[in-house]
Amino acid sequence: MHMDLEKQIAQFKNVEACVVFQSGFAANAGTVSAILGKEDLVISDELNHASIIDGCRLSRATIKVFKHKDTADCERVLQETKDWPGKKLLITDGVFSMDGDIANLPALCDLAEKYNCIMMVDDAHSSGVLGKNGRGTVDHLNCHGRVDIQVGTLSKAVGSIGGYVCGSADLIHFLYQRARPFLFSTSHPPAVTATCQAAFELLDSEAGEKLIKKLWANTKFFKRKLKKLGFNTGHSETPITPIMVGDAGKAFQFSRELFDEGVFAGAIGFPTVAEGKARLRTIVIATHKRADLERAADTIARVGKKLGVIS
Ligand SMILES: Cc1ncc(COP(=O)(O)O)c(C=O)c1O
Structure with a gap:
């Protein structure tokens, strides 16, 4: 049932694969801390959600923060770190949780491509709100295929509890093995999974x-x-x-x-x-x-x- 929900979300978001976590918080924190290590770099909007901040800290990567939605400041950071030897993750909320403004995702995707970063978006507040049938900011801002990792929550517009990560099959298999909240904590009971399945069916209608x-x-x-x-x-x-x-x-x-x-x-x-x-x-x-x-x-x-x- 859990895996049926993951397939349903992957299809809805038009990506290869999806993994469902116990919460949106666990999805962000578990993903960032799994994919980065202390030799890596994260470039993060100053108003990103606490779950992203905690994931960054847990990863022990170097954290560089750019001014809120300021792509020039983001590029300044990327210029200063252009020869970084490890992986680089550029990360933003799709919709910012306390202000309700929308990330400038196309410009951030341009920067991620120019400076060879992994691009990650937390779409907690845009799933079920923005894009066709609520597919989120990637769809709303026409950034298909340019965002490596899309996170969403099942606790806001979907109306239940949980979080999900969408991306390549390789990424999702890696998270199955390495994302600690997924590995070391119990998953949802069937009632939660069924509620989410019904909500995605409704959204996609x-x-x-x-x-x-x-x-x-x-x-x-x-x-x-x-x-x-x-x-x-x-x-x-x-x-x-x-x-x-x-x-x-x-x-x-x-x-x-x-x-x-x-x-x-x-x-x-x-x-x-x-x-x-x-x-x-x-x-x-x-x-x-x-x-x-x-x-x-x-x-x-x-x-x-x-x-x-x-x-
Ligand atoms: C932007 C953002 N990301 C992640 C979360 C965490 O989601 P959840 O409540 O499902 O843990 C929230 C809010 O709670 C949020 O506002």
Whole structure:
């Protein structure tokens, strides 16, 4: 059953093979730490997810960080390390989890090809959201065949739990033997696997395409509302829409008061985001009704005014 899910995901993503891990965190950390060693180099966006950062640390490779989405800064690092004797991994989130912005994947693929790097993307927040039937950023940004390793999670749009890695058959066989969270920890029970299989069947259908359209219509509607109300929603380009607050105490109070009024918007502060950049993290889903979104926006406006987030 587990292997049927892996085949299904590989087919969906149009790659040779796939391995399913217990979580997206385990997929990133287990993959990076398996493919790199202390003689290798990783070039990583500064806002990459913690599971990538931990995988890099576990690998004992040298870590070089480039400024968020700054391809010129990424190239500066690659120039400085162009004669690196070991393997080089260029790694980015496809959609950044706290800001909702999208990686400049075509430009990063150009750099990976120019400087002979392995290219890896964590598509946790774009699986089921971007690309045809939610195939992710590689499909959305037309980078087919240019990304060696695509990671995704089964815990967000897919609605269950787990993570997966897609790539060549050689890569996946290597991970079966060397990725420690896969080897040394129990896999999902059948109910989880069956849920994921059903979710991919749905995604890859007309009904799935309709749900994704609805998700984007809801996203655009809600973002427009928040902006019109005067909230700063940062650089988001996806359903993850932050409401910037700045002060962490105020962000947590904002979240608590909203919850008391029936609206869930989690507060995020340091160390998940930088100090002084605390925010609420709102996310709409495909099955929200317009009335739900109107009510949420009205409540956010009322509490936001009371706390002085908007005037
Ligand atoms: C970008 C990103 N990658 C990986 C993960 C980890 O996924 P999971 O929750 O399935 O462990 C998350 C979030 O939790 C994430 O936001």
